[in-house]
Structure formats: structure tokens, C-alpha cells
Amino acid sequence: MIKCKKCNEKMFFEGLCKKHFIEYFENKIRATIKKYNLLTKKEKILVACSGGKDSTVLAHILKKLGYKIEAITIDPSIKNSSRKNIDNLKCFCRKNMIKLHIVSFKQETGYALDDIKKELGSKGITIAYCTICGILKRYLLNKKAKQMKAEKLATGHSLDDEAESVMMNLLRGNIRLMARLGPIAGVIKSKGFVPRVKPLYLCREKEIETYSKLKKFPVIYERCPYAHSSYREIVRNEMISFEKKYNKTKENIINWFLRILPELKKKDFKKGEKMTYCTVCGEPSQKTICNACTILEKLENKKI
Ligand SMILES: [Zn+2]
């Protein structure tokens, strides 16, 4: 029997027994929050939950560490898949005594994700599912967080997610979007933006999954059925096969990125530069009409 490096128990994950793995994992998140000054115990924190493992683990640990949290989920109204995720999330939140807010695409925009894609397609506009979903989710999360007077939005992004995002922006040469990444997303503080923080920033997906399974959280471990053909998924698969040959590739990317990030953020927005707002919805935006309103307007036009 291989023993834990800290005690005499049986090894469970990378040299640690179950008890010491849990301790290691929770400490890592606590240390990340402290190091990057992500959250305080006085703040009202909204955790963006999908019903998947990352955000479920995040909500569980923040609650355990004594943060004031509520959960919010944006339902893209994808048949079956999102139904099951939302049922799981309801069950988890009930057990953990976390207040849950459910916001749906259908309720907020009049359309489910499928219909949005179809409508746009019939107008000759092809936008990938993941792009539409991402834009509308970010928009609704920020809008609802402001309405609820939340001081922070916490998301379940892992080290793997972040390494993929860094790589995607590198491959596309998009330095401005890259500057928006990091443990605290965004570049400048603005009253229109509820700051988004990523307490799982230094956690590998493998660790998160192990923790989630150990705690028997009710989650589906499959990826979103719409994700398979997205650019992110292609980059993700390439990086997985790369990492099989070269250990710690993703950690190396993140370590490098964290070193250049302060410079990137400084260069992206010059001092005194102001945030501009969408003329339609009033949400913060770099363009006169934000991406979400651009999509929604195209849908409206179709109806007329
Ligand atoms: Zn041990």
C-alpha cells in the first residue's frame, strides 16, 4: 500500500490521503483569495453557478470558509442538459442552505439559445452557440448582480480554463482580451461592473473533479453538448494532448501570464480613460451598442 506523505493512511491523490487532499485543496483556495485579495467576509458575493463541478465546488468551499454567498444561475434554456443541471443545483443549494436565483434566457430575452441561433441564422448571421451563450450570460450576470447589489461575482474558472483562454487570445493575437483575464477579471474599476473574481484560479481541473467526486456533489461530468465544435474546445483538446507529452504545460502558461499581467493591464487602459456605456441598455461597453444588445436587436428586427 502506498501511504500518504503526511500520515499513515492510504494514498488517494498525488501523494495525499483523502483527509490531507481535502486540506491541501481548501487551503489552496484560501491562499488564492488572500494572495490576490479577491473577497472579504463583509461583502455580498454572488457565485455564478452552472450546476457543473467547478462552480459547485466553489460555492461549497466559499460557504465553508464563512463568506456571505448567494448563488445565481443563468439558464440558456438548452433542452435536457440545462434542465438536469438546474435540478442538480437546486438540490445542492437546498442541502447547503445557499439562496439560489434562477435567471433564464427565455424569460429575459424571449428566446431560448436554440431559437436565438436559428433566428440569427435565418438572417444570414452565423454566430457560434458558445459565443452567443457567453455574451448573454456575462451580460445577464452583471445586470442581475447590480440589481441585487452584490459586491463581487465569483466564477468557477480553473487553471485549465484560464490557460485555454490565454492560449486562445495568443493564437488570435488579441492582446486586449488577454489583458482582461487574471484572478480578477477586467481592466479598470467601474461602477457599471460588478468585479468578477476567480478563487479557483490556481486549481487544476483534475483536483476540482477529484474533490467534487469525493464530496459526492450532484453534478454531470460531461461537457456542454454545444461545446464540441467551438474554438475553445479545439484549443482545449490540443492542449490536453500537448500536456500528455509535456508535463505542467498549463501551469507554466499561467505562471508566465501572471508575471506579464500587471504590465498588460497598465498598457491596455491608459490613465484617466473612461468606461463607456451601451446606449441601449446602459451596461458598460466599449462600443456604443454592447454585444448583447447587438444580438437582441437583430432578433427584434426579425420579428418586425
Ligand atoms: Zn494523510
Ligand SMILES: [Zn+2]
Ligand atoms: Zn446593451
